[in-house]
Amino acid sequence: MSLQNQLVLVTGAGRGLGRHIARAFGDEGAAVVLNYRRSGEAAHALAENIGGDRAVALGADVTDRTQVAALFTQAREHFGRPITTVVNNALPDYSFNGDARAKAGEIGYGDFATQLEGVVGGAVNTIQAALPGMRDAGGGTVVNIGTNLFQHPVVPYHDYTASKAALLSLTRTFAADLGPDGIRVNMVSGGLLRTTDASAATPDAVFDVVAASTPLRKVTTPEEFAAAVLFFASDWSRAVTGQNLVVDGGLVMN
Template identity: 75%
Template sequence: MQIAEQIVLVTGGGRGLGRRIVHAFADQGARVVVDYRASREAAQELADRLGPERAVALPADVTDRDQVDALLTAARRHFGAPVTTVVNNALADFSFNGDARPGMAEIGWAEFTAQFAGSVRGALNTIQAALPQMREQGFGRVVNIGTNLFQNPVVPYHDYTAAKAALLSLTRTAAKDLGAHGVTVNMVSGGLLRTTDASAATPEAVFDLIAASTPLNRVTTPEEFADAVLFFASPWARAVTGQNLVVDGGLVMD
């Protein structure tokens, strides 16, 4: 299925990286569901700018299955067709500032619980809620947003990194389970992006250090990252599933 024929749910789509992913799909002619939890005004402004035929802003905390089910129902009602594609981008409250994050000696289980709920439970909810609509079509695309930190844990984001590593495992087991239904499940993993809401707190010196450490000598942008998400939704990736593509300018080579 061409991207222009797809109806795409982007969780956490009202701001940051999610907003860029929404724009990337819309630019290719897809219809987009802009999910939000707290960023109602930003999500609605984005949907209004794209127009009701191209986008709709709908609320749902992805950790709540009932809210996700209601989101999928409302999306189908709005567009008059089933959702084909899910991008699990929503991020539980987190700031990418290593100096402000607790180290291994201080971090508590509550921080891990919050990140696992957002990354793993949230993705599980959206996949399960969208699956009936995907099975109906014999087609589905799931793209989970990961991180290069489980290959290169240079900052003490213990909770975030562990949750994203678990999401990679879910990506692969889901790919194995759902392939027979025409559903592919993949992950796109980035490093620090310049700049999103979450990375706005990152000191400039860290951006400079990362840029100097990459073969491309620069920090990846949200727009460049979104291009890789489009790839997994496109016909060019129709035989690709269960994979993790690292998009970080070559900082991590795995």
Template identity: 70%
Template structure:
């Protein structure tokens, strides 16, 4: 299915990376659901700027199955057709601040639980809600947002990294399960992006160090990252599923 025929849900789409992904799909004339939990003003402003026929802002906490079911119903009612494409971008509350991170001797299980719910539970909910519509169409694209930290834990964010690693495992098992339905499931993993709300607390010297370590000699932007998300939703990835594409300017080689 061409991008301009797709109805795309971007969780956490009101700001940061999510907003960049929304704008990238809209630029390809896809119709987009801008999901938000707390960022109502930003999400509605973004959707309004794209036009009511192309975008709608809908609130849901994606860790709540009932809210996710209502989200999908509202999206289908608005656009008159099922969601074809899900981008699991929403991030549990987190700040990439290495100095303030919870170290191994003090981090609590609650921190892990919060991240696992945000990465794995939310992905399970959106996938299950999307399946009836995708199966009716014989087509579906699911793209999960990951991290290069579980390959290169340059800053040991224990809870966040463990949750994203679990999400990669779920990506691959879902790909194996849903492939016969014409549904692909992939992950795009980035490093630190310059700049999102989550990375705003990162000192400039850390960005500079990362840039100096990459072949491209710069830090990846949200717009550049969004390009890879478009690839996994596009017809050019039709034979690709269960994969994890690292988009970090060449910092991580595996």
């Protein structure tokens, strides 16, 4: 299915990386559902910019199955067709400040539970809500957003990293289970991006160190990361499922 024929849900699309991903799909002619939890004003503004006939902003907490079900119903009523591509980008509130994060001897399991509920629980909710429509359409695509930190744990984001590692496991088991239905499930994992809301306060010196550590000698941009997400949603990757593509300029090599 070409991008122009897809109805794409991007969770956490009101800000940060999700906003760039939603914008990229819109630029390629896809219809886009921009999910948000708190960034409603920004999500609605982007939907209007993409075009009212091709984009709608809908609020929902992805950890709440009832809200997710309502989002899918509203999207189908708005566009008259089911969501066929899901990008699981939404993340529970998190401070990306390595110096301020709890170390191994201090962190409590509650921190892990919060991240697991948001990252893995949210993905389970959106994927399961999408399955009936994808099956009606004869297939679909799921792209989960990961991180290179579980392969290169240079910052002690223990809870965040563990939840993303669990999401990779879910990516592979769901890919195996849903493949016979023509539904592909993949992951795109990045590192430091220049620049999103999460990295806005990152000192230039840190960007310089990361850039010097990559073969490409540059820090990946959100637009470059979004392009990889579009690849997994496109027909170009129609034989690819259960994979994790690291998009970080070669800092981590599989």
